[in-house]
Amino acid sequence: MADQLCLVCSVHTKHAHLGVLICRACKIFYLRAESRQKPLICRAGTNKCEIVVKCKKCRFEQINRLVKGIGGVRKKEEKSNECYSEPSTSRNETVYDEEREDIPKIARFVCGHSLDARLSLLERVRSSYNTMNLSRRAAELSSLQPTLHPILTFHDAYPLKPATIASLNCTMRILITTLFDFATSAFPEFSSLSLHNKWFLIKNFHQSFWSLESAYRVYTLFPNIPHFHFMSLTTYCSYQSALSFCDIGDKAPHIVEATGRHLRSYLKGDVQKCRNAITNAKVTEKEFLALLILCFWNVDNTSADDSLIPLGVSHRSKILEELQEMYKSEGNSEECATRIGEIMSIVIVMQTCATAMPMKLEMFRLLDIFDDDTTIYQLTKTGMQPPL
Incomplete structure (x- = not known):
């Protein structure tokens, strides 16, 4: 090296x-x-x-x-x-913190470590992610009321609509449901977990996933649009559309204005941090998929059941080894340790923003914009039941 x-x-x-x-x-x-x-x-x-x-x-x-x-x-x-x-x-x-014997060793950060099956985890996650998005897209387009004047359009010609509270409530439920399917397909061990542990992993992952996916999609599709955030596959929030997010007609004007102000602050703050992390690192598709795995199994320093810790370490170890092999095959073996360090720093950014989200959602609850039945608010509490 x-x-x-x-x-x-x-x-x-x-x-x-x-x-x-x-x-x-x-x-x-x-x-x-x-x-x-x-x-x-x-x-x-x-x-x-x-x-x-x-x-x-x-x-x-x-x-x-x-x-x-x-x-x-x-x-x-x-x-x-x-x-x-x-x-x-x-x-x-x-x-390990508790001297556990069943914790496998973390992946090596020195390049050159050979693998028996290259990129198998990445390939499985790519297939699972693409399948999940087909389900999300179909469900969103059939569930949301079409807008007469779509603001933006993807290259494959389906419209993007400005997000509202009603659409967010719908698309977040779709996301949570399809994340269970994604996890079952991507990680064979997920099926054998208890319902409690499955639900813990999904709740722990969904916010990081939401921020990570949006930041990567904006980076690849709309890199020149400032203060832009994907609220789902087919809806978005921008600095201009923030004031229309509160679509509840009986709300006082000052409530609507406060909602838009808080959304704009979120776009300029946490959304921009996540976007900068992805943009500055110039994350590739394979690295994005690796980030999905790292964020999904990022259960250390949480209230996760002890049985989830070795699973998390094992999956992170596998994907880091696959990244090493990928960099080596691309002729970047000498820089792989630095590059993996950059990838791990993105995980920290996503987790930091996810940790701050409950406080931001509580502000919307105090404004009476969200109530106890709002999906994204429920996900920070204990009352929401898994969609199984």
């Missing part, structure tokens, strides 16, 4: 450490900081230092996000600078 820059301190390094592209000095610093009893304190007091190497707290947090972002599982490295070897079955070879 040629010299590359450490993702934390930007010094040259020939090897990845702790599963990510960081130098040996950052690895040693992280391990020592992780084991210390006295907590680190940010020099600036903000926990957001731009030059992280000058602040122990921010340096540690950045490394921690990179390491834990790939599953919270880490191989205990040897003292040498050798690349990772094949997985070992020894109990002491892997570390």
Whole structure:
């Protein structure tokens, strides 16, 4: 592996450490900081230092996000600078928060690791995603009232309609139903899970999926339209259409105006963050599919049942290995660690925006725009029953 820059301190390094592209000095610093009893304190007091190497707290947090972002599982490295070897079955070879023995090792970030079946998971997810979208498209076009003046049109000539509260309620139910079909088709293990665990995965995934899919579709279809968000396959919200989102005739004008104002703030804030993450990374179709898998199984630091944790680690490991093989086949093996680091940072952006969504939805609830039966609001609560 040629010299590359450490993702934390930007010094040259020939090897990845702790599963990510960081130098040996950052690895040693992280391990020592992780084991210390006295907590680190940010020099600036903000926990957001731009030059992280000058602040122990921010340096540690950045490394921690990179390491834990790939599953919270880490191989205990040897003292040498050798690349990772094949997985070992020894109990002491892997570390997990609760010393679980059934957690498989996370994917290697050093390129060149061969696979028995290349891209099989990507191919399965692509087929499942395309099939899901056929169902979504048919259901949306048959359920939503057609508009007399469609604003935009896809290259395959079906109209895009400005979203309203009524259309969002309908399309979100369609999305949740088809996500169950997608998961069953894409991940064979999903069928054997309990209904509780299935529903947990879908609820945990749907918001990241909603943001990720929209950002990728805008990037590929309408890259020059600012403040634009796909609310579903066939509906959208833009800066111009935000004021028409509140389609309930008996609402006071100031409520309608407040709704549009909050939507515009969302378009300029979280929507733009997700869009920038996809655009700046120039995400390809295969990388988008990989992101679907990573977001679906991103269950660490949640209230997920213990049985879901090893499944999540296993699927993330598989897809990261497939990405490595893809980059190697495309002649980008020397940059694959950096590229995978970029992909993992997108997962963090999507999860951050998803975590902030309940508060934004609560604002609509307080404005009496959403009620307890609004689908997207219910998904942040416990009362909605799975569509099975």
